[in-house]
Amino acid sequence: MIFGTGTDVCDLRRIAATLARRGDKFPERVLGPGEMKVFQYRRAKVEARGLAYLGTRFSCKEAFSKAIGLGLHMPMSWRACEILNHASGQPYIRLHGELADWFAARRLRAHVTLSDESDYAVSFVVVEQDD
Template sequence: MIYGIGTDICDVRRIAASLSRRGERFAEKVLGPHEIEVFRSRLAKVEARGISYLATRFSAKEAFSKAIGMGMRMPMTWRHCEVIKAPSGKPEIRLHGALAEWFDARGLQAHVSVTDETDYAASFVVVETKEPRP
């Protein structure tokens, strides 16, 4: 059963401006431990790829926070929610700390889709209750 749905669109230029103003501190506020490594690697190779990566993660976390009905308030935090890539390339939500405990206690699972173009990043998240096992 669907628990919640969230979507978000993000202007990549706005993310680039925040990164320019605040430096890597902005990325460190938004990204979890695995994500920050990927961000730094992509940014070092091609700056635009790093910025797009940051924008898609920002967008996905906003969409996830809407799908769980919390917005950005505890236990939902930027760094406790990561969007990782499965071996197949499919994006997946990985949660940490109190957010993971809250999510698991409700028997929820999340599905995420992210996309980006030159100027925009968009995300769609569906959170559902896990089916009871027979």
Template sequence: MIYGIGTDICDVRRIRASLERHGPRFAEKVLCAPELATWQARSARWPERGVRYLATRFSAKEAFSKAIGLGMVMPMTWRACEIANLESGQPTVVLHGALRDWFAARGLRCHLSMSDESDYAASFCVVETFEQNSLMSGMS
């Protein structure tokens, strides 16, 4: 059953301006350690790729926070929500600390889609309740 849906569109130019104004502190506020390492590597090779990476992560975390109904209120924090990729390249949400515990206690799972173009990054997130019994009922 759907728990919540969230969507976000982010102006990449706004993210670029924030980076120019605040430097790496802005990225350090939004990204957790593995994301920050990826951002630094992409930025070193091609700065624009780093900006778009940060914009997609920003957008995905906003969409996720809306889907769980918390916005940016504890236990939802920028760095407790990691946007990673499965081996297939599919984006996935990896949660840390109190947010991970909050999410698990409600039996939730997340589906995430992200996209970016020159000026915009967009994300769509569906969070659903994970009922193991409903999975088993279809197996008889």
């Protein structure tokens, strides 16, 4: 059964402006440890790839928070939700701490897709509840 859906569109130019204004404090606030490693690797190779990665993760967390109906209120927090990729490239959501417990207690599972272009990132999340 569908528990919730969420979508988000993110303007990467706004992410770039925030990154320029706040420096590394912004990705440190938004990204979990696994995401931070990928962000730093991609950013070191090509700045635009790092920016796109940060934007897709920001967008996806916004979409996930909408799908679970909490917005950015506890137990949902930026760093408790990581958007990672399987070896195949397929994105998936890994949750930590209280958010993981909250999610498991409700027997939920999430499906996610995300994409980016030069100026925008978009994400869509479907959360199902097991019967």
